[in-house]
Amino acid sequence: DAGITQSPRHKVTETGTPVTLRCHQTENHRYMYWYRQDPGHGLRLIHYSYGVKDTDKGEVSDGYSVSRSKTEDFLLTLESATSSQTSVYFCANADRETGELFFGEGSRLTVL
Amino acid sequence: GQSLEQPSEVTAVEGAIVQINCTYQTSGFYGLSWYQQHDGGAPTFLSYNALDGLEETGRFSSFLSRSDSYGYLLLQELQMKDSASYFCAALKAAGNKLTFGGGTRVLVKP
Numbered sequence: 608d609a610g611i612t613q614s615p616r617h618k619v620t621e622t623g624t625p626v627t628l629r630c631h632q633t634e635n636h637r638y639m640y641w642y643r644q645d646p647g648h649g650l651r652l653i654h655y656s657y658g659v660k661d662t663d664k665g666e667v668s669d670g671y672s673v674s675r676s677k678t679e680d681f682l683l684t685l686e687s688a689t690s691s692q693t694s695v696y697f698c699a700n701a702d703r704e705t706g707e708l709f710f711g712e713g714s715r716l717t718v719l
Numbered sequence: 720g721q722s723l724e725q726p727s728e729v730t731a732v733e734g735a736i737v738q739i740n741c742t743y744q745t746s747g748f749y750g751l752s753w754y755q756q757h758d759g760g761a762p763t764f765l766s767y768n769a770l771d772g773l774e775e776t777g778r779f780s781s782f783l784s785r786s787d788s789y790g791y792l793l794l795q796e797l798q799m800k801d802s803a804s805y806f807c808a809a810l811k812a813a814g815n816k817l818t819f820g821g822g823t824r825v826l827v828k829p
Contacts, residue, residue: 638815649806650762650819657814697761706752706767706810708817713761
């Protein structure tokens with residue numbers, strides 16, 4: 608358990624509105640990640656961070672931005688939500704390069 | 720690009736053995752992980768193979784062949800609680816990034 612808390616856990620919003628999902632860790636793990644999970648696509652990496660203010664794009668980063676101003680918080684922002692961004696979003700962290708990620712409980716986002 | 724292929728669904732009875740294969744095409748490949756996810760839950764880590772060979776952890780074992788770009792997860796003495804989705808994931812050295820396969824849904828019947 609790497610003490611990850613995601614908020615909000617559920618959100619319904621309308622197309623065109625901004626949305627921010629928050630990921631908070633109680634451990635000082637170096638790496639943090641945002642994934643989205645959709646039926647038939649498994650987990651796809653949106654953005655990740657390898658340190659404070661150090662972030663990089665994943666395979667499905669269009670329409671998303673992230674920020675990591677503190678070790679413990681990793682924010683995912685949808686500047687203008689679209690229906691295609693309806694998904695379950697998982698935050699994860701890792702402290703070592705061993706292929707072991709610790710996942711939060713997920714945030715279910717519905718964009719109408 | 721990167722891709723991982725695994726079967727979409729497997730059905731077996733309690734007490735049986737199931738093998739979930741995973742083939743990958745990944746540049747900068749570092750190792751292969753396996754995760755379990757129950758419906759409505761978060762993925763949880765099962766195993767990681769960086770070297771060729773078999774890693775055993777209780778009823779679950781994982782195998783990797785780097786020369787064949789292939790790995791598998793072996794579930795033994797299946798129990799009802801093993802009904803879940805299982806994902807293989809390739810680790811890239813740069814950035815400690817994991818790319819996931821589409822998942823294999825395992826259904827265990829009495």
